[in-house]
Amino acid sequence: MSRSIGKISYIKLFTDIVVIISVFMLATLLTKGAFEKTDFILLLLLVIGWYFSTKMSNAYDDFRTERYIGELLLIFQNVLIQSIIAGQVLFIFDQHDSSRLFVVKYVMILTIVLVIKNYVIKKLLVYYRQKGGNIKNVVFVGYNEITANLITQIQNNPHYGFKVIGIIAKEEEVVDFGGNTYLGDLKKFLDMNEDYKIDEIIITTEEISKAMMEKVFILSENRAIRTKIVPSYINYYPSRLQFKFFGNYPLITFRSEPLQEYHWRLVKRVFDIVFASLVFLFVFSWLFPIIAILIKLDSKGPVFFRQDRWGKDNKKFKCFKFRSMKPESKDVTEKGTFNQATQNDPRITRLGQFLRSSSLDEMPQFINVLLGDMSVVGPRPHAHEHNIRTKDEVDSYLVRHWIKPGITGWAQVNGYRGETKTIEQMEQRVKYDIWYIENWSLGLDFKIVFMTVFNMVKGEEMAY
Structure with a gap:
């Protein structure tokens, strides 16, 4: 649901770089017993390579609603790039005797340490969120089947770290909000002076005028709230959607196919x-x-x-x-x-x-x-x-x-x-x-x- 880069993501990046440096030093000592000048050049390239490969693969997104297996695959993908960088650089430096042994040791130790480290962090974050920490407060605009399903997911998965502050909807839509707070209609919400602690506004209805939509965006910008929209046609076409730009125009493809790339x-x-x-x-x-x-x-x-x-x-x-x-x-x-x-x-x-x-x-x-x-x-x-x-x-x-x-x-x-x-x-x-x-x-x-x-x-x- 949310994939913004935050403090936790930077902590993950910093600790991963520490792991890379530590594993590199260990693998070097186990292979050659001492450091050479070229080793520090290789280490620098590995750190730079890790930063850019994880950035391209979105490895530090906020995986609140993802299973650990998804993060695990990203680890393997980025470690593979590390092995390619190490192998190519050592080949250029003409270190054929120790290159294969070093790369094998480096990749094996790095994979094991990163898998364990990320698993521990994942479990700690789940526990922390279940106890009320690292929570994102959410307000829904519109009440329909999409809203009800999203709220159910949030309530059934406290480790996601989301809390529903309330629902904004027309009075005629008010039937049963399942115990969630009704914040009135959109006009009342925009006019109210109460300063709710809101992190995200999620719009799940199309029954909103362009003028009102602009006011929602202005409110969210003024209060540093992220606004997101769930398109209603996802109910009728529940496959994976892909968002791309055609020039300056956004396009939504109804089926996302990795093999299009x-x-x-x-x-x-x-x-x-x-x-x-x-x-x-x-x-x-x-x-x-x-x-x-x-x-x-x-x-x-x-x-x-x-x-x-x-x-x-x-x-x-x-x-x-x-x-x-x-x-x-x-x-x-x-x-x-x-x-x-x-x-x-x-x-x-x-x-x-x-x-x-x-x-x-x-x-x-x-x-x-x-x-x-x-x-x-x-x-x-x-x-x-x-x-x-x-x-x-x-x-x-x-x-x-x-x-x-x-x-x-x-x-x-x-x-x-x-x-x-x-x-x-x-x-x-x-x-x-x-x-x-x-x-x-x-x-x-x-x-x-x-x-x-x-x-x-x-x-x-x-x-x-």
């Missing part, structure tokens, strides 16, 4: 290439010939099965799979509908049953990853006919195609893989896919990969 697309592409290359080197190189021979022995026909799938921006591509069905099998019925694989499907070969249940039939899609048609993680691509049938039946279905499809995905590791017998099942799959698009991170991709491997080992009910 070029640098994150680059990071994901590098991950895809490295991961797919490792799979080819250590797994596919020996597994492919074995599976190819078994497919040929099991039934006549090609080793690979290629099918038209929809990729990013609805562009079709040829998706590779190990053939798991009899060569005469058809994807489309005589009526023109898509013929999904079902449990005990007679089209599936004996070996194909094993390949599908173990997900090994999907392995050739790493070829698609290297070609750039797919990603390791993303919404699963559906067959052309399947997309044609479903896009008009399921709301927001085509949003899945804003990013590259994946070999595995968030919907699949949460049980929505394979056959979709009902529209409701497809709607759930789409919800998981859209959540992934809006919440993508490299850490989430790693998590999905690990969950996929775990599911492959234990076996999946819908894998047929």
Whole structure:
């Protein structure tokens, strides 16, 4: 709710810099046993790098309503930048002998100390706020469902450190404020001389004139109160909103997608290439010939099965799979509908049953990853006919195609893989896919990969 830089944020920054200096000295002594002039240059660059990297990542925002895991990811992100700075500077200084050992020790110790330090601070702040300290006093303008929900969150989470001073609303809106103080209508509030201790005014209604809105801003500026507005359309479009400027005009995008940013697309592409290359080197190189021979022995026909799938921006591509069905099998019925694989499907070969249940039939899609048609993680691509049938039946279905499809995905590791017998099942799959698009991170991709491997080992009910 509030993310302003305050005293606590500066304390966090100062203590983090102290930690960086202390850990640097310790890592240097453990690695070389003494300090050199170049070490102090490196230390200065690390401190400067920490300041700017944390500033860019908003690491010292007021995370009152955030879980610790969010702060933890920011720690890892900024420590990674520290390792890059250290490695590059030591390379320039031609200190190859000790550089790797120093960077490993520095990064490991720094990560451990920062995780513990920030966890302790987080717990102390939660306790302090529960006892009434570091409180922000809030006044709401307007009373509706948004207001009631925000007040409930504040009351159920005292560790957020917010206190509702009262509600400003029209008299006809006054029914039941749940025990909260009614401060009258907006005109009465603006005219009153009482000097309430208010830190934030949150406007949750659109039923306010431009002239009255200007008076609220003047009042808040004169009393150093921060004013915030919750747009009413958030009730009708509850996805993540993104605020940007187009020239001098503010724009609100209804869906926030991390992969809209070029640098994150680059990071994901590098991950895809490295991961797919490792799979080819250590797994596919020996597994492919074995599976190819078994497919040929099991039934006549090609080793690979290629099918038209929809990729990013609805562009079709040829998706590779190990053939798991009899060569005469058809994807489309005589009526023109898509013929999904079902449990005990007679089209599936004996070996194909094993390949599908173990997900090994999907392995050739790493070829698609290297070609750039797919990603390791993303919404699963559906067959052309399947997309044609479903896009008009399921709301927001085509949003899945804003990013590259994946070999595995968030919907699949949460049980929505394979056959979709009902529209409701497809709607759930789409919800998981859209959540992934809006919440993508490299850490989430790693998590999905690990969950996929775990599911492959234990076996999946819908894998047929």
